[in-house]
Amino acid sequence: MPRRLRWGMVGGGRGAFIGHVHRMAARLDDGYELVAGALSSDPERAHLSAADCHIAPERSYASFAEMAAQESERKDGIEVVSIVTPNHSHAAIARAFLEKGIDVICDKPLATSLAEAVALRDLAAARGRLLGVTYNYTGYPLVREARELVAQGEIGRVRLVQVEFLLGWLSVPLEAEGIKQTWRIDPAVAGPSGVVADIGTHALHLANFVTGLTLDELSADIQTFVPGRKLEDNAFVGLRYQGGARGSLWASMVAAGEPVGLRLRVYGETGSLAWDQSLPDSLHLRPLDGAPRTIYRGHAASPAAKHGTRLVAGLPEGFVEGFANLYRDYAELIHARAEGRAPHAPALLAPLAEAGVEGLAFVEAVLQSAAKNGAWVKPAAAC
Amino acid sequence: MPRRLRWGMVGGGRGAFIGHVHRMAARLDDGYELVAGALSSDPERAHLSAADCHIAPERSYASFAEMAAQESERKDGIEVVSIVTPNHSHAAIARAFLEKGIDVICDKPLATSLAEAVALRDLAAARGRLLGVTYNYTGYPLVREARELVAQGEIGRVRLVQVEFLLGWLSVPLEAEGIKQTWRIDPAVAGPSGVVADIGTHALHLANFVTGLTLDELSADIQTFVPGRKLEDNAFVGLRYQGGARGSLWASMVAAGEPVGLRLRVYGETGSLAWDQSLPDSLHLRPLDGAPRTIYRGHAASPAAKHGTRLVAGLPEGFVEGFANLYRDYAELIHARAEGRAPHAPALLAPLAEAGVEGLAFVEAVLQSAAKNGAWVKPAAAC
């Protein structure tokens, strides 16, 4: 167990959902100590939120810019910062900290345009800093097991991929009621894409992570079902992968009755696998003609899955634990760099800037295809 | 309980799968008596098969043409015939019996071209004969319940449909081994389409039956994954329905590890429903924010579902029972016509020639769209 990293957070004040998740995830394995924050753009809220988090008042900042400036000056300043603000601010905040040499863990999407994402990736590379993007679902141990099984040929060469991320709560025009979390369908905050950027990119990252495939071209049909909504709330996307595999991605915010329906199926020449985020401790393997098997998390065989597992099979782990695996990976990458050694292998699975770039390339290609009534489009960067 | 109909069969000799199913389905409710057949084009096999079925030797025919001719001459000749031969022969056989005034129950697809299907539909109408097409999955009671629930507004106006029919056993080139049941991917027998005609049409019929929607246009991406295969073995089809609903249909014969994966999900403005053919006694209803409910077959409320149910909830019914519901419906339609009365309402749900026409229109539109790299195509007839 190495020392705790000195850690800061931008966004994530009282009432924020994802900031709370990041904090629980970081605490779970005790690898981070939250010592600074710009938790809210509202000064009073920022102050109260910092106290909730046991952040010393003098390290509760009014703005990310001030925080980046001051923390980088302190001897005991933060080593790494997490960005959990709405999408449109990610890029500027990430840039500010990277430029000060501070490692960054950014909630997805990395930016609201591909150009911004590419620039950030290049900046992180130039400064030699970590730029993590929390496509957290690939932190689940059995997702990592699935990737390993595919790589080992357990289901043969991959032919077909079906992935979907379905939410129901935005089936009604909640944005008209001024509910805060509807910013994800407000173009002023979310950027030019709604459901595709918000959760479609999670689905794509999951599919690509498990299959190891690279998308060649896509065809998209997007819709806005809720009257008055400004961004697309449903998308069907056809996928053609390099090497011949084909697939289908579905992202929806109007799938009434779905809590969080993130599901992946991959079919190869000799079998298939299926995984459902809401029941993450089971991975289903179906050989061509034989009896389907269920692999429980605690029985997974791959080093990456074992490394990401804290409890025996039968004692459930969940979303926070999967998220915490990314935090543990990022910490390992930071410590390894500091110590001049190679990181432990599982940490190399954590999504970094490249995953962020791929996400934005996907979003832009989807919007282009949809604008051309579903013409097949090649993403501008690998995804 | 009316008298048993005098019934004949073309195809379905020893070793045939679907012919056996039709016979079990017809027997279950005791509404048919099998008295004549042309069960195989191989005379010896035809003879033995007829004996298996307790058909008198003199009513075991060497050809469907002879059977149609002779049975239509007998005073106690068959009233209705079932056609369970490979696809390419359906149309000629159906025509032969319809022209003799004998009612026809034809396995799907009705024909191998839309033109043939339309001609058969028109012939049946002109002769005033029944022309049933056994899209049998809509015989399941809970599928009928689902249709009724949608019609009653249980999930609100339909926005999204996802339907899939996935098989795994043809993931390998079984046709190269001369296995008989691979005729479905032999263009000489199956017609110009493989997986779309074979099972894609089942999926479409199921989706349209439950939602009550009519397809406006579709976009298809089809593939042939197995080397040497002559027809497509996978298809992703985007669906745009009249009135604005959108959907996705997936049919595959190379979904390794899937026994019979026919699944439907329908999302409306206020909830959704889901049904899986392999667990047909449960229908899942998910309201927008509330607790999902499972409706068991024996608890269904609609007259059509109740009518199609033989056992209490908890005692499972299956494929044969669902299939038998079509046979019961067809018998009712025949008896009602003979008696000059309106049929009982549930019998009106049985798929007739129009469903067969829709299936062929769908197949042809899919092939056209695929040939144009997924351009949106309007089917030539309602589907």
Added chain:
Amino acid sequence: MPRRLRWGMVGGGRGAFIGHVHRMAARLDDGYELVAGALSSDPERAHLSAADCHIAPERSYASFAEMAAQESERKDGIEVVSIVTPNHSHAAIARAFLEKGIDVICDKPLATSLAEAVALRDLAAARGRLLGVTYNYTGYPLVREARELVAQGEIGRVRLVQVEFLLGWLSVPLEAEGIKQTWRIDPAVAGPSGVVADIGTHALHLANFVTGLTLDELSADIQTFVPGRKLEDNAFVGLRYQGGARGSLWASMVAAGEPVGLRLRVYGETGSLAWDQSLPDSLHLRPLDGAPRTIYRGHAASPAAKHGTRLVAGLPEGFVEGFANLYRDYAELIHARAEGRAPHAPALLAPLAEAGVEGLAFVEAVLQSAAKNGAWVKPAAAC
């Protein structure tokens, strides 16, 4: 395919549930032709019911005694009769037909006392007639597969058995409303036991069939929860098997919310298996530390399971199909005897008089133990 057996039925008139099931089961494989019946003690009902079943009026009898007498005189008289009346009449009816040399298929329980059951078994043996008792749940293919897997040592020596049969619909005093099917808790008709005789014996037969074990002693705690009810409606029974295995059997008619909860789990030294009647097409195998596997009906490997299977995996079979397997077995036993040959092996799994005797021995031991506040009691006959 042998010729159809000439078959009669006692009980099972209009509105009767289990008689209808027997008829569907017998028809499914076309091995029986229903030609005579005493379908109801109400003459008008008997007449109408016979017409429903296409029984000639002259072979619709006013009583089972008349039927046994007249049919045994006819050259084309019935060869086998099914008894589907309430419990208290089983023994006398079975005796009447056995004495005329007619094979008998009797719904369970075989009688209402052990002494009667033993006498019937001995009578059938003395006359060389079949006396089947329809413990139908062991007709499911995967139950037979489970038995074979246990016998082959797939889960090692059996240590623990848990079996339950739970119904909810009698959670309220329906008998006070004069509902016909409540005869099963009316001691004048059902005999001295309610839930134990009615469904507890099914559970016991299932457990013993799969494990191949013989009960050594039992301890019972029985209750009557519904006010005014005259027979027990819940029973917890501890099981000690010969050879050291232990178990627990639970039968209840007051398990509110359970449609038909018949479930079996067997744990051996190296693994376990589980089966649920409401999802009969899946058998779950769980090795000691490995990935659980699901065997689908169509993939079962044992000859008995394969023989009892009509459809490929993924096309569901249900209660009628499992029941039909007994009918097919009984027909095979009758034909084999007539032909002087050994029956096909799977037919030897069908429950006969001995199973009926075991059931009554179990019922009597449960009542004795309960009367002694749960003292361990050895059944008077093997069970």
Added chain:
Amino acid sequence: MPRRLRWGMVGGGRGAFIGHVHRMAARLDDGYELVAGALSSDPERAHLSAADCHIAPERSYASFAEMAAQESERKDGIEVVSIVTPNHSHAAIARAFLEKGIDVICDKPLATSLAEAVALRDLAAARGRLLGVTYNYTGYPLVREARELVAQGEIGRVRLVQVEFLLGWLSVPLEAEGIKQTWRIDPAVAGPSGVVADIGTHALHLANFVTGLTLDELSADIQTFVPGRKLEDNAFVGLRYQGGARGSLWASMVAAGEPVGLRLRVYGETGSLAWDQSLPDSLHLRPLDGAPRTIYRGHAASPAAKHGTRLVAGLPEGFVEGFANLYRDYAELIHARAEGRAPHAPALLAPLAEAGVEGLAFVEAVLQSAAKNGAWVKPAAAC
């Protein structure tokens, strides 16, 4: 958010399972700061383990006695200690800290005899200290929801309870291999009972918590299946509750193939509920004749369930989160006492010394009944 409690731990050094769980649970909500420990009886291991936990070297103690003595002298000494050692040492350690006025959170069972447990309960009461016993499964939000639903009459008056806790990993004589975690079946460490004390008490606590019932008498049949094992590894226990409800409890360590099978079913006069620890985010409600409903964690309605929920429905929570709810409750009880106010209502659900006493009373009654071949025995204290 109140300040973090100064917290110590006895046991839980490197490689220990449950100590790690306690630490993750305590960290999740950031209510505790681990500042002292006697983490192992092996000094080197204790030292290394303390460093892992960021405990200052001078507060890593060689024994619990030294720790209690020194910490109680420090101004910044621990306020609360968690005991995560094997069973036989719980009582002495708890006593040592309670006598110094330090609050105690003790893993279950509280002691190895009822007398010890009673004495500890009385000591805690006399000193006015918290004595928590981590029957952690009642910390799951939907278990608390279930309790509330039963209390509100959702399923009517309770009639039947079935609860089981099944483990498979000790199906083989691992203790012969010297594996550390087998202490639970070593009488020198575990006390006089194996599976009943280890997990049977969890099952009982769960059943009693949800139903609100008090056990009147029990009848036990216990076995030791694994050759050479010194304590029972399987137990079937009949339950008779005050007021007339009956039940069945099954605890096993030889249920091969079961990872952690803790499952509860409760049947009332008008419905039933079911919950499975391995899928803790779903609670199943089955009305008498209607459609079963599934309540997801994020949709629970009771204040206690809502309070124990961190994530929306569809994002899974697990074992650590449920455990953390107890830690949060204990912290609230401690803060409320310090502040002289009533604790928030949900905290009153956390298991305290009384639950520990009930557990030991249950264990002793089970052993007594088993010694009398299953005679019904009344526990010496309420349970």
